[in-house]
Amino acid sequence: MSLVNFAAREITCKIVYYGPGRSGKTTNLQYIFGRVPEPRRGRMVSLATHGDRTLFFDFLPLDLGSISGFQTRFQLYTVPGQSYYNATRRLVLQGADGVVFVADSQARRFEDNLESLQNLHENLLGQGVDVRQLPVVFQYNKQDLPRELVLEQGALDDALNFRAVPSFGADALHGSGVFETLKGVSELVLRRLSAGGVAAG
Amino acid sequence: MTELHVAYRFDTLVVGAANRTAVTAARAVAESPGSVYNPLFIYSRPGLGKTHLLVSIGHAVRAVNPSASVAYLTLDEFVEDFHGAVASGVVDGFRQRYATQDVLLLDDVQLLGRRLEMHEELLRTIDALQAAGKQIVLTSDRPPSQIESLDERLLRRVAGGLVIDISRPDFETQVAILRRRADDNKAPFATEVLEAVATLGIESVRELLGALNRLIAFQAVSDAPLDPQQARVLIGGPGAALPTTTPVATFGTAAPVSTLEAALGDKPAVVADHDEFGDFLSELANTLAAQAEPWRTRVGEAILRWEGEGFRTGVLGRLLDQENPADPDAVLVQYEADAERLLEMHHEVAELAPDMVGSPTLNDPGNMAAAEAYLQRVRESAEPPPAPSAAWRLEELVESTVNRMALRAVHGIVEAPAVRYNPLVVIGGAGSGKTHLLHALGGALAGAGLQRVACLPAHEFTQELIESIDRDAVPAWRNRYRRCGALLLDDVHAIAGRERTQEELFLLFNIFIESGRQLAFTSAVPLAELSGVEPRLLTRLEGGLVVELPAPDRDLRAQVVERLLAGRGLGDDAELKAYLASRPADSVRSAQGLVQRVLLAADARRVPATAALAREVLEGAARPARRAAPNRPPIVSGGIRSREKMVWQWPDVADCVIEEWR
Numbered sequence: 001m002s003l004v005n006f007a008a009r010e011i012t013c014k015i016v017y018y019g020p021g022r023s024g025k026t027t028n029l030q031y032i033f034g035r036v037p038e039p040r041r042g043r044m045v046s047l048a049t050h051g052d053r054t055l056f057f058d059f060l061p062l063d064l065g066s067i068s069g070f071q072t073r074f075q076l077y078t079v080p081g082q083s084y085y086n087a088t089r090r091l092v093l094q095g096a097d098g099v100v101f102v103a104d105s106q107a108r109r110f111e112d113n114l115e116s117l118q119n120l121h122e123n124l125l126g127q128g129v130d131v132r133q134l135p136v137v138f139q140y141n142k143q144d145l146p147r148e149l150v151l152e153q154g155a156l157d158d159a160l161n162f163r164a165v166p167s168f169g170a171d172a173l174h175g176s177g178v179f180e181t182l183k184g185v186s187e188l189v190l191r192r193l194s195a196g197g198v199a200a201g
Numbered sequence: 202m203t204e205l206h207v208a209y210r211f212d213t214l215v216v217g218a219a220n221r222t223a224v225t226a227a228r229a230v231a232e233s234p235g236s237v238y239n240p241l242f243i244y245s246r247p248g249l250g251k252t253h254l255l256v257s258i259g260h261a262v263r264a265v266n267p268s269a270s271v272a273y274l275t276l277d278e279f280v281e282d283f284h285g286a287v288a289s290g291v292v293d294g295f296r297q298r299y300a301t302q303d304v305l306l307l308d309d310v311q312l313l314g315r316r317l318e319m320h321e322e323l324l325r326t327i328d329a330l331q332a333a334g335k336q337i338v339l340t341s342d343r344p345p346s347q348i349e350s351l352d353e354r355l356l357r358r359v360a361g362g363l364v365i366d367i368s369r370p371d372f373e374t375q376v377a378i379l380r381r382r383a384d385d386n387k388a389p390f391a392t393e394v395l396e397a398v399a400t401l402g403i404e405s406v407r408e409l410l411g412a413l414n415r416l417i418a419f420q421a422v423s424d425a426p427l428d429p430q431q432a433r434v435l436i437g438g439p440g441a442a443l444p445t446t447t448p449v450a451t452f453g454t455a456a457p458v459s460t461l462e463a464a465l466g467d468k469p470a471v472v473a474d475h476d477e478f479g480d481f482l483s484e485l486a487n488t489l490a491a492q493a494e495p496w497r498t499r500v501g502e503a504i505l506r507w508e509g510e511g512f513r514t515g516v517l518g519r520l521l522d523q524e525n526p527a528d529p530d531a532v533l534v535q536y537e538a539d540a541e542r543l544l545e546m547h548h549e550v551a552e553l554a555p556d557m558v559g560s561p562t563l564n565d566p567g568n569m570a571a572a573e574a575y576l577q578r579v580r581e582s583a584e585p586p587p588a589p590s591a592a593w594r595l596e597e598l599v600e601s602t603v604n605r606m607a608l609r610a611v612h613g614i615v616e617a618p619a620v621r622y623n624p625l626v627v628i629g630g631a632g633s634g635k636t637h638l639l640h641a642l643g644g645a646l647a648g649a650g651l652q653r654v655a656c657l658p659a660h661e662f663t664q665e666l667i668e669s670i671d672r673d674a675v676p677a678w679r680n681r682y683r684r685c686g687a688l689l690l691d692d693v694h695a696i697a698g699r700e701r702t703q704e705e706l707f708l709l710f711n712i713f714i715e716s717g718r719q720l721a722f723t724s725a726v727p728l729a730e731l732s733g734v735e736p737r738l739l740t741r742l743e744g745g746l747v748v749e750l751p752a753p754d755r756d757l758r759a760q761v762v763e764r765l766l767a768g769r770g771l772g773d774d775a776e777l778k779a780y781l782a783s784r785p786a787d788s789v790r791s792a793q794g795l796v797q798r799v800l801l802a803a804d805a806r807r808v809p810a811t812a813a814l815a816r817e818v819l820e821g822a823a824r825p826a827r828r829a830a831p832n833r834p835p836i837v838s839g840g841i842r843s844r845e846k847m848v849w850q851w852p853d854v855a856d857c858v859i860e861e862w863r
Contacts, residue, residue: 011489032478035477035478036478037401037402037478038402039369039402040402040478064482064485065372065399065400065482067482067485067486067489070489070501072485072489175477178477179477179478179480179481182481183480183481183484183485186481186485186488187484187485187488190485190488190489191488
């Protein structure tokens with residue numbers, strides 16, 4: 001649950017990176033971690049398996065400093081992509097203020113993207129969250145791969161982004177589109193905060 | 202030793218959360234060197250203001266006590282000086298030089314790790330300064346425990362004082378620093394530009410100011426005002442230093458890497474790597490600003506600004522807590538007006554009493570009444586203390602063998618204040634002319650151009666202190682006297698049993714002596730017989746010149762009588778002068794009283810004042826007149842009879858002769 005604390009002049013937001021396994025969620029956080037000045041970032045917590053698969057979740061706290069008089073903090077989470085970690089995904093998704101759905105642009109992962117998106121909707125519904133009200137953006141990762149291996153951004157939009165929310169092409173490994181995606185979801189979250197859909201402290 | 206950098210002062214230091222504790226400790230040390238945190242050890246990473254703070258202490262100490270000896274130098278200079286002393290065989294002189302400083306400010310002592318031979322010498326210096334109640338302040342880029350191979354004893358000495366760190370300034374402080382420096386350089390930038398620079402994660406103040414210099418240089422050759430994006434690209438920030446393998450993004454809505462190149466045109470400029478995080482923050486701020494209620498944004502920005510200036514912002518914080526305040530802009534306008542007024546007060550206090558400028562009372566726009574009251578106290582303290590009376594002038598004093606020594610001393614002081622006779626203590630009974638002498642000295646000093654000569658009775662001094670305690674304004678009262686060019690205290694014996702007065706006088710005494718300012722006292726009681734006065738004060742009084750003003754001799758009485766009679770046109774009556782001068786008087790005042798009685802009688806009877814009339818008035822009509830015969834009992838007509846007058850009632854005439862001879 002996001003928090004706007006007028007007394008302490010603080011805003012705290014929770015953003016969850018969701019998507020199929022190996023789509024690049026942790027890579028997004030790692031890139032952000034590498035670009036944020038040290039005093040502004042907390043310790044990135046990452047629980048990974050031997051094969052660098054996210055076992056539980058990643059957590060990256062960001063102190064964005066004072067923005068318009070509010071001390072602003074973002075908490076970035078990833079969920080484990082594999083289907084058998086759904087309990088963990090539900091746990092991480094609780095109280096999310098925004099979701100970045102990281103889709104794998106490879107044509108061969110199309111079904112995995114669909115399955116993960118459905119899983120997202122199910123988990124949100126299970127928590128009583130109206131997905132139409134929740135700030136969500138799409139990131140189509142791995143767009144740097146050869147054209148013949150990936151789907152165009154438009155095709156992915158047609159297949160996944162049926163509510164026409166903001167979407168971003170990305171190459172998370174090298175950073176392209178990572179901050180654009182974060183900006184996109186952050187703007188939606190902040191607009192929703194100011195619209196009153198938050199708990200005011 | 203190095204001169205103190207003129208720009209490194211407390212009032213040019215931007216205080217924020219990162220350095221507030223260190224600044225508070227430094228101010229405390231500057232106000233009372235040697236008595237609070239000694240030694241004071243300040244450490245931080247380079248470029249965060251250690252040297253600024255260190256030098257500020259030196260300036261503040263000198264502001265309070267202009268003659269205080271303050272030595273500022275780096276450890277390297279200290280080492281170099283020591284080696285020079287060893288080479289020339291004057292190590293004792295080296296030790297003496299540093300051990301006698303009032304305040305020793307030593308910069309960059311982390312270099313001690315490579316100077317093992319200096320551990321013993323620094324230890325010796327610290328011990329000597331501490332033993333003498335003198336202050337030592339050290340700075341380092343790391344805590345004492347991390348200075349390699351630091352002598353355990355040095356570590357303990359340092360730990361025995363106060364070890365305090367300065368951390369990296371927070372965002373608000375960085376903005377305040379940038380704004381102040383930009384204003385100093387008359388190079389205004391939009392707030393967004395300064396905030397953009399402050400979000401770049403620059404680690405040190407020095408680098409921050411370097412970055413600002415780049416912006417100023419760029420702005421100087423640019424027609425259009427710099428915008429935040431350009432500022433970020435120009436400076437680069439730490440993101441530029443990070444390894445990057447990022448190719449130019451062309452996907453989706455990814456932004457172009459740099460739009461500044463186009464903006465710069467052909468102008469030479471440093472184009473840094475793209476700061477994605479900075480961009481992200483900037484756009485987020487825009488989004489939030491657009492979403493938040495405008496008044497909240499204004500109040501939030503005001504909080505940033507005024508906290509950066511060191512002001513309390515509780516009023517504005519409470520405003521933000523409210524859901525729908527009636528008129529937030531009015532509160533904001535009032536707050537800013539009050540803050541501006543406090544800034545004016547700061548300046549006024551800084552001029553009137555620099556050591557009182559650090560009061561937190563002047564930082565709270567939420568309590569303007571307290572601030573105004575504080576300013577009033579400072580103003581009162583700035584009023585000059587009681588000055589010497591113009592009625593008593595040095596040229597009116599009559600010199601004779603009995604007061605010659607005192608008069609010569611006074612003239613010597615007027616010629617060269619605080620050089621030979623400091624303090625001067627004049628001992629004399631009632632009416633001996635010591636008050637006249639003291640005021641005459643004060644008047645002459647003032648006439649010679651000495652500013653703020655204080656001259657007052659000791660009991661009045663005590664009364665002022667009591668009133669200042671009552672008004673909780675002792676520092677102001679103290680400051681009033683500390684700024685005097687000379688302090689002359691009449692009837693100092695009256696401080697016997699007044700412990701607080703003695704304590705304050707002791708402090709003043711030391712300040713005056715150390716700063717080469719004149720002190721003078723009178724006492725009706727010889728110092729050796731003065732009880733109820735602390736030995737530390739008595740010994741200091743005795744350490745100057747103590748002169749006595751005994752009862753006037755015949756020569757002095759004759760001169761007093763002649764001057765008074767001449768004032769009435771009777772200077773030619775030798776018989777009258779001789780008779781009056783022969784009359785016994787234990788003080789100048791008594792001698793003057795005799796003359797006045799005769800003149801009053803002459804006026805009352807409308808007859809000329811003659812020796813015969815004087816005999817009749819002073820000895821009585823029943824006795825036969827005897828020419829210039831002093832051995833006659835006086836007729837006491839209601840006046841207070843002195844001891845000498847009473848002896849005429851003694852039965853044995855031999856006693857009278859002996860007394861007159863005496």
